[in-house]
Amino acid sequence: MATVIAAGTITPRAPRKKLDRRSTPDRSQRIRHAVQWLFVALNLWIGAQFFLWVRFFERGATGFYVPRPAGVEGWLPIAGLMNAKYLFLTGRVPAIHPAAMYLFLGFLLMSLLLKKAFCGWLCPVGTLAESLWRAGRRVFGRNLRLYRWLDVPLRGLKYLLLGFFLWIIGGMSAEMLEGFMATPYGLVADVKMLNFFRDIGLTAAIVVGLLALLSMLVQNFWCRYLCPYGALLGLASLFSPVKIRRDAEACIDCGKCARACPAGLPVDRLVQIRSAECSACMACVAACPAENALQFALPPRKTAALRQRWYRRALGPVAVTAVLAYIFLGAVLLAHATNHWQTNIPQAIYARLVPHIDQVTHPGI
Ligand code: SF4
Ligand code: SF4
Incomplete structure (x- = not known):
C-alpha cells in the first residue's frame, strides 16, 4: 500500500527497495561548474x-581610456x-x-522561479x-x-543583516533615495568598493582571512550565516514552483542525496525541499542512484495517471542554464534597449571625485 506523505513532513524509513538504476549519467x-566559472570569468573581465x-581618472584623466x-x-x-524601491515608488x-x-x-x-539558483549557479x-x-x-x-x-x-544572522538594510531603505522616500544616489558617495560607491579590496586594512584583512578559514571548515559559511543578499533571495525562493522533489516510490532510501547536500537538508526524508537554504545546486540529484527518484521539478500532476509521469516536468541542468541565461541576458538587453544600462554622469564629475576618493565619505558618517 502506498504511503501517503504530506509535503514537507518527515517520512518513516521503508524496508529496502529494489534499485531501478538510472539509465543516463548525471x-x-x-x-553547473562550467556556468559558475564562466560567470567568474565574466566578473574578472568586468x-x-x-x-x-x-x-x-587616478592618473588625472590621461593615458589609456x-x-x-x-x-x-x-x-x-x-x-x-534602493533603486528597485525608487522604481516602485515613482515608476521611473x-x-x-x-x-x-x-x-x-x-x-x-531567478529566485522566484528556480530557488536560489543565483547562489548555486x-x-x-x-x-x-x-x-x-x-x-x-581535501586538506582536513x-x-x-x-x-x-x-x-x-x-x-538567523543573515536575516538580521537583511532586516537592518530593509529597515533603513524602507524608511527612505523617493526623494531621499534619489538624493542619496546623487551624493558623491552614491556616485562612486563602486570605486569605494574596489578600493576596499585594493587598500585593505589589517583589521579587514584579518576578518576576510578568518571568513576564508571558516569557509574551508564549514560548507558555505558566508552564504549560510552572513550573506543578506542570499537571505533575501532565499525568502523569494520560497515561492519558486520548481523545487527538488523526491518520488518516495522510486527512492530506495540510501541517503546519498542528504549526504551530498551542502546545505545539510534532509533530502532523503522529504518529498519536496521548500527550505530557503536550497541553492538549486542539484548535488543531491547528481548523487541519487535511482531512476527518477529525485528531480528539480515543477509540482506533480494531480491525477494518479499523470502523477506517474511527474518527472517529465523536471528541469535538467541544460534547462536551468537556459532559464538563467534568458533572465540574465533579458535584464541586460532590456536595460540597453531602453537606454538605461549606463549611469550617465559627466566625465568631469568622475575626474573630480576619483582622484580624491579618500575624502568621499558615506553621507551618514
Ligand atoms: S543538494 Fe539539493 S537540496 Fe541541497 S542545496 Fe543542492 S539542490 Fe538544494
Ligand atoms: S539519493 Fe535520496 S532520493 Fe535518491 S534513492 Fe537515495 S535516498 Fe532516495
Missing part, C-alpha cells in the same frame, strides 16, 4: 575593465535594492546605477565559497557540521 555538476577605468563597464553595478546589491528608472537595479531584479526573478562569492569548502575537505579530510543549537541561531 551531467548537472559538470554543467573587474579588469573597471580597474583600468579607475586608473585613468577604457569605458566604465556598467555590469560592475551587479556588485552593488544595496544600490540595486533611476539615473544613477540603473544597471544595479536591472541585475538585482533579474536575480530576484552564478554568484562568484558562492563559487569561491564552494571552492574553499572543497579545498578544506572533511567539513564540519555545526550543532543544531549553534547552526540555527547563526543562520
Whole structure:
C-alpha cells in the first residue's frame, strides 16, 4: 500500500527497495561548474575593465581610456535594492546605477522561479565559497557540521543583516533615495568598493582571512550565516514552483542525496525541499542512484495517471542554464534597449571625485 506523505513532513524509513538504476549519467555538476566559472570569468573581465577605468581618472584623466563597464553595478546589491524601491515608488528608472537595479531584479526573478539558483549557479562569492569548502575537505579530510543549537541561531544572522538594510531603505522616500544616489558617495560607491579590496586594512584583512578559514571548515559559511543578499533571495525562493522533489516510490532510501547536500537538508526524508537554504545546486540529484527518484521539478500532476509521469516536468541542468541565461541576458538587453544600462554622469564629475576618493565619505558618517 502506498504511503501517503504530506509535503514537507518527515517520512518513516521503508524496508529496502529494489534499485531501478538510472539509465543516463548525471551531467548537472559538470554543467553547473562550467556556468559558475564562466560567470567568474565574466566578473574578472568586468573587474579588469573597471580597474583600468579607475586608473585613468587616478592618473588625472590621461593615458589609456577604457569605458566604465556598467555590469560592475551587479556588485552593488544595496544600490540595486534602493533603486528597485525608487522604481516602485515613482515608476521611473533611476539615473544613477540603473544597471544595479536591472541585475538585482533579474536575480530576484531567478529566485522566484528556480530557488536560489543565483547562489548555486552564478554568484562568484558562492563559487569561491564552494571552492574553499572543497579545498578544506581535501586538506582536513572533511567539513564540519555545526550543532543544531549553534547552526540555527547563526543562520538567523543573515536575516538580521537583511532586516537592518530593509529597515533603513524602507524608511527612505523617493526623494531621499534619489538624493542619496546623487551624493558623491552614491556616485562612486563602486570605486569605494574596489578600493576596499585594493587598500585593505589589517583589521579587514584579518576578518576576510578568518571568513576564508571558516569557509574551508564549514560548507558555505558566508552564504549560510552572513550573506543578506542570499537571505533575501532565499525568502523569494520560497515561492519558486520548481523545487527538488523526491518520488518516495522510486527512492530506495540510501541517503546519498542528504549526504551530498551542502546545505545539510534532509533530502532523503522529504518529498519536496521548500527550505530557503536550497541553492538549486542539484548535488543531491547528481548523487541519487535511482531512476527518477529525485528531480528539480515543477509540482506533480494531480491525477494518479499523470502523477506517474511527474518527472517529465523536471528541469535538467541544460534547462536551468537556459532559464538563467534568458533572465540574465533579458535584464541586460532590456536595460540597453531602453537606454538605461549606463549611469550617465559627466566625465568631469568622475575626474573630480576619483582622484580624491579618500575624502568621499558615506553621507551618514
Ligand atoms: S537540496 Fe539539493 S539542490 Fe538544494 S542545496 Fe541541497 S543538494 Fe543542492
Ligand atoms: S539519493 Fe535520496 S532520493 Fe535518491 S534513492 Fe537515495 S535516498 Fe532516495
